[in-house]
Amino acid sequence: xxxxxxxxxxxxxxxxxxxxxxxxxxxxxxxxxxxxxxxxxxxxxxxxxxxxxxxxxxxxxxxxxxxxxxxxxxxxxxxxxxxxxxxxxxxxxxxxxxxxxxxxxxxxxxxxxxxxxxxxxxxxxxxxxxxxxxxxxxxxxxxxxxxxxxxxxxxxxxxxxxxxxxxxxxxxxxxxxxxxxxxxxxxxxxxxxxxxxxxxxxxxxxxxxxxxxxxxxxxxxxxxxxxxxxxxxxxxxxxxxxxxxxxxxxxxxxxxxxxxxxxxxxxxxxxxxxxxxxxxxxxxxxxxxxxxxxxxxxxxxxxx
Amino acid sequence: xxxxxxxxxxxxxxxxxxxxxxxxxxxxxxxxxxxxxxxxxxxxxxxxxxxxxxxxxxxxxxxxxxxxxxxxxxxxxxxxxxxxxxxxxxxxxxxxxxxxxxxxxxxxxxxxxxxxxxxxxxxxxxxxxxxxxxxxxxxxxxxxxxxxxxxxxxxxxxxxxxxxxxxxxxxxxxxxxxxxxxxxxxxxxxxxxxxxxxxxxxxxxxxxxxxxxxxxxxxxxxxxxxxxxxxxxxxxxxxxxxxxxxxxxxxxxxxxxxxxxxxxxxxxxxxxxxxxxxxxxxxxxxxxxxxxxxxxxxxxxxxxxxxxxxxxxxxxxxxxxxxxxxxxxx
Numbered sequence: 059x060x061x062x063x064x065x066x067x068x069x070x071x072x073x074x075x076x077x078x079x080x081x082x083x084x085x086x087x088x089x090x091x092x093x094x095x096x097x098x099x100x101x102x103x104x105x106x107x108x109x110x111x112x113x114x115x116x117x118x119x120x121x122x123x124x125x126x127x128x129x130x131x132x133x134x135x136x137x138x139x140x141x142x143x144x145x146x147x148x149x150x151x152x153x154x155x156x157x158x159x160x161x162x163x164x165x166x167x168x169x170x171x172x173x174x175x176x177x178x179x180x181x182x183x184x185x186x187x188x189x190x191x192x193x194x195x196x197x198x199x200x201x202x203x204x205x206x207x208x209x210x211x212x213x214x215x216x217x218x219x220x221x222x223x224x225x226x227x228x229x230x231x232x233x234x235x236x237x238x239x240x241x242x243x244x245x246x247x248x249x250x251x252x253x254x255x256x257x258x259x260x261x262x263x264x265x266x267x268x269x270x271x272x273x274x275x276x277x278x279x280x281x282x283x284x285x286x287x288x289x290x291x292x293x294x295x296x297x298x299x300x301x302x303x304x305x306x307x308x309x310x311x312x313x314x315x316x317x318x319x320x321x322x323x324x325x326x327x328x329x330x331x332x333x334x335x336x337x338x339x340x341x342x343x344x345x346x347x348x349x350x351x352x353x354x355x356x357x358x359x360x361x362x
Numbered sequence: 363x364x365x366x367x368x369x370x371x372x373x374x375x376x377x378x379x380x381x382x383x384x385x386x387x388x389x390x391x392x393x394x395x396x397x398x399x400x401x402x403x404x405x406x407x408x409x410x411x412x413x414x415x416x417x418x419x420x421x422x423x424x425x426x427x428x429x430x431x432x433x434x435x436x437x438x439x440x441x442x443x444x445x446x447x448x449x450x451x452x453x454x455x456x457x458x459x460x461x462x463x464x465x466x467x468x469x470x471x472x473x474x475x476x477x478x479x480x481x482x483x484x485x486x487x488x489x490x491x492x493x494x495x496x497x498x499x500x501x502x503x504x505x506x507x508x509x510x511x512x513x514x515x516x517x518x519x520x521x522x523x524x525x526x527x528x529x530x531x532x533x534x535x536x537x538x539x540x541x542x543x544x545x546x547x548x549x550x551x552x553x554x555x556x557x558x559x560x561x562x563x564x565x566x567x568x569x570x571x572x573x574x575x576x577x578x579x580x581x582x583x584x585x586x587x588x589x590x591x592x593x594x595x596x597x598x599x600x601x602x603x604x605x606x607x608x609x610x611x612x613x614x615x616x617x618x619x620x621x622x623x624x625x626x627x628x629x630x631x632x633x634x635x636x637x638x639x640x641x642x643x644x645x646x647x648x649x650x651x652x653x654x655x656x657x658x659x660x661x662x663x664x665x666x667x668x669x670x671x672x673x674x675x676x677x678x679x680x681x682x683x684x685x686x687x688x689x690x691x692x
Contacts, residue, residue, distance in 0.1 A: 096497040154680060164443045164500055165636055166679040172629060172672030180669055288625065292508070295501050332516050339505035346498055347490035 064200040068321040070205050076317020077216035081271035082294035083309035085264025091240045091304035098167040101291020102174035108282045109271025111136035124192040133273040137266035144265025145258045180285035186283050189276035296342040302352030418544045424549035427650035430634035431556040432603025438641030440596035441576030443500040446507025448627035450601040454608025455618050462530040469532035480605030488597035514620040526618025543612045
């Protein structure tokens with residue numbers, strides 16, 4: 059393989075990885091933007107979304123098949139159920155804590171994450187589950203570079219979801235309410251906006267996007283595991299910080315940047331793929347030192 | 363319906379009464395010393411009656427009490443969330459492990475090295491992040507915990523995934539510490555030292571500064587407290603606790619592997635702090651003990667141990683954020 063081929067192949071890999079990061083990062087950044095909560099459970103919601111998607115696909119697969127039709131239906135169902143789970147978590151665990159000290163709500167979020175994660179471990183006996191799909195292995199061949207249609211479809215699906223989200227946030231009343239609450243919650247309340255409903259909606263959308271990413275990751279990697287949400291949660295947070303936390307375009311951009319950095323980072327001599335995660339965290343720490351507001355974030359730093 | 367209310371009121375009164383009576387006993391200084399003396403005598407006499415299993419459980423319990431007290435300085439006193447505490451414990455354990463097994467350094471000489479490395483790690487992680495919102499610290503420490511574990515798994519000097527073996531036993535006054543009874547006392551002493559240091563710190567100028575920063579950071583800064591420096595001290599002191607505890611852990615186990623220092627380990631230690639009551643020494647001690655003793659009593663839950671702990675943590679945060687050992691009346 060020539061150097062150019064390697065670069066192109068890594069570009070493709072990085073874009074796919076980046077799509078997953080972006081979708082999960084969106085949930086982080088939206089929740090953070092609106093109630094300043096670092097939702098530790100978000101990575102685990104992604105994992106739950108993947109498992110729900112698999113369960114639904116297994117059930118409906120006999121009717122709709124394990125091709126794109128079945129996967130799309132399973133993904134949509136999983137997005138709705140996982141979105142409702144996100145709302146449930148917000149209602150049960152976060153609403154009572156909103157006025158509590160910051161440390162308490164962070165620990166609560168961690169506890170929710172642990173419940174989801176250990177619950178999934180107990181249910182699945184800690185084993186990998188095969189994500190059986192029937193998509194074939196055809197693809198586009200460009201010299202030595204090979205990109206399957208599945209990979210193209212995943213990136214396209216991510217793009218569709220992101221455009222939909224962008225239109226939702228910028229073209230609807232609900233989206234406008236979301237942006238307004240991120241700026242000033244109390245003023246919104248005075249203006250007659252149902253703040254709690256909008257926050258719940260934010261959790262719904264964020265969780266649904268994470269579920270979509272979870273199902274797509276299952277399709278892409280072919281197996282899922284209760285532990286899959288942990289590292290991607292960290293990576294998605296890094297993506298959100300790269301783009302500027304609280305910024306929706308920032309999360310999209312940050313995810314792609316991190317995906318590409320990781321894909322190319324593993325090509326640097328002496329840095330094998332086992333150091334891939336270290337590479338991402340090192341980026342996070344360096345970023346927090348030199349540019350904590352990220353690429354698209356606001357320049358002011360709010361202190362705690 | 364009315365009866366229910368009355369019952370609740372009576373229950374409230376009677377528990378309140380019991381609680382107050384306990385405080386009345388505990389808070390009289392003479393009684394307090396009597397309780398300490400009784401506990402110490404109990405700990406001293408236990409090895410005479412107990413078998414190795416009980417010794418093992420209790421040395422483990424003392425060890426976790428030490429770790430919880432260390433994390434309590436960061437979480438309880440300074441109000442910072444540290445999700446990678448196992449990393450400092452790993453730094454200490456690996457420092458002792460590498461120095462004694464590769465270079466045959468005397469165990470006691472490895473402790474200053476471990477303290478040094480813990481400080482360096484604490485400054486590298488805490489320095490940049492403590493200037494930002496405290497949420498960032500939580501996630502950065504989480505990442506740091508993973509970095510340390512991945513590094514331990516992939517480096518040659520740490521023995522890779524299979525870990526280090528052949529860590530030399532410490533020798534104290536000509537006695538090689540190799541039996542579980544020895545480590546029972548070693549960890550008891552470690553826990554007592556941790557309690558004394560925590561107590562002194564809590565009532566020091568620095569301790570009051572921590573409390574101030576925790577309650578109202580801006581007001582503290584307006585009063586001339588260097589917010590970043592004060593938080594960094596908490597972070598570093600917590601790191602040293604973890605590092606030193608790690609040294610003794612390595613000596614006790616004589617073999618360590620990266621999987622001991624997983625994220626779950628950090629969460630477990632945090633749970634110990636939250637369970638008993640953040641910032642209160644007796645609460646944290648109880649939390650650390652529960653952490654170790656609970657799974658021993660409920661063997662049938664072994665598989666769901668972490669799930670049970672996670673649910674307990676959630677319930678505590680929602681319904682009893684002050685922990686199981688309530689705040690004393692002041």
